[in-house]
Amino acid sequence: MSATSIETAAPGRQIRGPSALGGDFRRFVNLTRTLAVTDFKLKFFGSVLGYLWQLMRPLMLFGILYAVFTHVVKLGSGVRFYPVVLLSGIVLFTFVSESTGGSVGSLVDRESLVRKVHFPRLVIPLAVVLTAYFNLLLNLIAVFVFMVASGVTPTWRWVELPPILLFLGVAATGVAMILSAAYVRFRDVRPIWDVALQLLFYASPVLYPIEKIGNDHLERAMMMLNPLAAALQQFRHAVLDPSAPSAAAAAGGAQYLLVTLAIVIALFGLGFMYFNREAPLIAEEL
Amino acid sequence: MERAANAAPAVVVDSVSKTFRLPQERIHTLKERALHPFRRSRYEPLQALREVSFSVRRGEFFGIVGRNGSGKSTLLKCLAGIYRVDSGAIYIDGRVSTFIELGVGFNPDLPARDNIVLNGTMLGLSPKEARARADAVIDFGELREFEDLKLKNYSSGMQVRLAFSVMIQVDADVFLIDEVLAVGDAAFQQKCFDVFNRLRDEGRTILFVTHDMASVKRFCHRAVLLERGELKLIGDPGLIADNYVEVNFGRDVGADGERPGEGPRFGSGLAEIVEAWFEDADGAPQTALPQGGRCTYKMRVRFHEAVDGADLAVLFEDDRRHPLFATSTSDNGKERGYDAGQDVVFAVRFDNVFAPGRLYASPWVVRSGGTDLLDRRPRMISAVVTGTRSTGALVDLPHEVLVETRQPGAPEAVA
Numbered sequence: 001m002s003a004t005s006i007e008t009a010a011p012g013r014q015i016r017g018p019s020a021l022g023g024d025f026r027r028f029v030n031l032t033r034t035l036a037v038t039d040f041k042l043k044f045f046g047s048v049l050g051y052l053w054q055l056m057r058p059l060m061l062f063g064i065l066y067a068v069f070t071h072v073v074k075l076g077s078g079v080r081f082y083p084v085v086l087l088s089g090i091v092l093f094t095f096v097s098e099s100t101g102g103s104v105g106s107l108v109d110r111e112s113l114v115r116k117v118h119f120p121r122l123v124i125p126l127a128v129v130l131t132a133y134f135n136l137l138l139n140l141i142a143v144f145v146f147m148v149a150s151g152v153t154p155t156w157r158w159v160e161l162p163p164i165l166l167f168l169g170v171a172a173t174g175v176a177m178i179l180s181a182a183y184v185r186f187r188d189v190r191p192i193w194d195v196a197l198q199l200l201f202y203a204s205p206v207l208y209p210i211e212k213i214g215n216d217h218l219e220r221a222m223m224m225l226n227p228l229a230a231a232l233q234q235f236r237h238a239v240l241d242p243s244a245p246s247a248a249a250a251a252g253g254a255q256y257l258l259v260t261l262a263i264v265i266a267l268f269g270l271g272f273m274y275f276n277r278e279a280p281l282i283a284e285e286l
Numbered sequence: 287m288e289r290a291a292n293a294a295p296a297v298v299v300d301s302v303s304k305t306f307r308l309p310q311e312r313i314h315t316l317k318e319r320a321l322h323p324f325r326r327s328r329y330e331p332l333q334a335l336r337e338v339s340f341s342v343r344r345g346e347f348f349g350i351v352g353r354n355g356s357g358k359s360t361l362l363k364c365l366a367g368i369y370r371v372d373s374g375a376i377y378i379d380g381r382v383s384t385f386i387e388l389g390v391g392f393n394p395d396l397p398a399r400d401n402i403v404l405n406g407t408m409l410g411l412s413p414k415e416a417r418a419r420a421d422a423v424i425d426f427g428e429l430r431e432f433e434d435l436k437l438k439n440y441s442s443g444m445q446v447r448l449a450f451s452v453m454i455q456v457d458a459d460v461f462l463i464d465e466v467l468a469v470g471d472a473a474f475q476q477k478c479f480d481v482f483n484r485l486r487d488e489g490r491t492i493l494f495v496t497h498d499m500a501s502v503k504r505f506c507h508r509a510v511l512l513e514r515g516e517l518k519l520i521g522d523p524g525l526i527a528d529n530y531v532e533v534n535f536g537r538d539v540g541a542d543g544e545r546p547g548e549g550p551r552f553g554s555g556l557a558e559i560v561e562a563w564f565e566d567a568d569g570a571p572q573t574a575l576p577q578g579g580r581c582t583y584k585m586r587v588r589f590h591e592a593v594d595g596a597d598l599a600v601l602f603e604d605d606r607r608h609p610l611f612a613t614s615t616s617d618n619g620k621e622r623g624y625d626a627g628q629d630v631v632f633a634v635r636f637d638n639v640f641a642p643g644r645l646y647a648s649p650w651v652v653r654s655g656g657t658d659l660l661d662r663r664p665r666m667i668s669a670v671v672t673g674t675r676s677t678g679a680l681v682d683l684p685h686e687v688l689v690e691t692r693q694p695g696a697p698e699a700v701a
Contacts, residue, residue, distance in 0.1 A: 012296070012297075012298075012377045012378045012379025012380060013377065013378065013379075014375055014376065014377050015364070015365060015366075015367045015376040015377070015378055015382075016367070016370070017364070017367055017368075017369060017370025017371065018367060018368060018369075018370065026412065027410070027412075030407055030412050030413055031407055031408070033413070034403060034404060034407040034413050035404075038393060038396065038400065038404055041396070041400065042393065042395055042396070112387070112390065112391075113390060113391055113408065114368075115368065115386075116368070116384075116386045116387045116390045117366075117368070117384060117386075117390050117391070117408050117409070118366045118367035118368050118382075118384060119408065188317070280370040281370070283363075283368050283369060284306060284369060
């Protein structure tokens, strides 16, 4: 039979070694989801108050910053819904910090998986981002409670929320791919990224409103190059306070936001390329 | 279409090579990299696999054996897709499941059910399938009453049971198994064997890395023997197992065996046991003696002075100093006198019925009818008895086994 001889020449599929994505998309999705759900569940198990702690962290930070910046340094004066602006900023920053910071050691920590099972390597950092998303969604519930309490009125512009979160997630994933793969080789990545996260916190309008930044457009436009800053600004404009400048307005025109978008896409593309290049060797380098 | 022996192979390994780069000094920090920008990290290449080729038929139980560091686990990891091969290609037909370690991905802080989903997903099930099979897994592992316990509170035996139960729930066409049997008690190992038998009967293809020659002979249809990354032999499990034992023991005999002249010795020195050795059936000196084969013990004795009558003797012992067998010239009526300066070769030809392990020879020469010891060399030489039939007993005599069935009231029948 001729079919048999062809099969003998190339039976089955070739085993090409580990890769970032792997061939089976459903398995990729299943694994990412299972790992993320497990990590998320583990937050509930083990501690008495379980998920409350997850909520407490941003709330505590919020409480402290709110006390300091409304009573000591009156940064929030003149900002509508300053408490909610502050809280939402903290929650979104927490997402970025959890997804990127958590991804740094993710491959190394899951060494036993990486060295013993064949699966698409990208699953691991992606699961970290997904877990951070779960936390973000629950934290956003707290934000919405505050919004209702503060008297924010719902508008149709809330539909902008999912794209904003997606935009932030793409940026975080790009960074997560770079950090996790780089950490396998260079252990300095962790302290460097810890510092970078602090920088990011102060380089984004979390504590202070963008209106307090200089008068010239250049400074604000520069600030809007930071994807987190742009996301926060747009969130404030679309969800909390339409009278606040949108990201485009702060950047001095929608065309400038395209640069920010390009940065995010470049981060993601670069991250994927780097991770994809490193993926086959991760099991050996660990 | 039925699974004929000449059907397409399930696994093809085509001249696969794999080299690891072992860094001599690892550059772990950017600072080191920045301080020495031009220093290439020096690597010592370690060739783990060298042009290995073989193919495995569908439904075959295939053993991969070799010493530590022979590359068998590397081969399995290449097959599993955990390592990328440097050259050559691997083709696998069908769904693959890898068991390099039981319970990969288990999390100690989660109860059994969550861990089943976690481990099952890692092994290739969808979460839905894994959840659907969780009950079957728990029942098979006999863990129903511990279902809600966190894994960290499981005993290690229970963890192994859980892990194994998940493993057998995974449908795959090709199983890659690495020394899973090394863990667990006898009952668990029996369970493993039962499952392997079932998988084999179902026509799954199994590649099995092991040190245990008994299971290779018991289960495998064929096997390969790897040595230093090269395929040394492929074929019948019995042949592979015998070669493995030789490769394993043949090399280190002499390394830790006592050398002639170095052990303790007793006696007046009128005669001297100069050397001793074992020979195989063809008369070639050997340090490894196949079990069941014919072999010869020989020693050369030099008489420095004339002795009226001397008795030459040898005692074989195992490594726990159990005396196994002794014989002498006087036992066989070959006692006689020797002249000064005479060289005598004393030989004992025997069927090697000893159990696999190290065999020591302690020869002596004594004046006839007395206790006047001329020379005695306890454990002067040793050889390794190679074989795979290990019963735990000291010897393995040629024998046959009969089983009689007797029906009450019926005439006697011999089966």
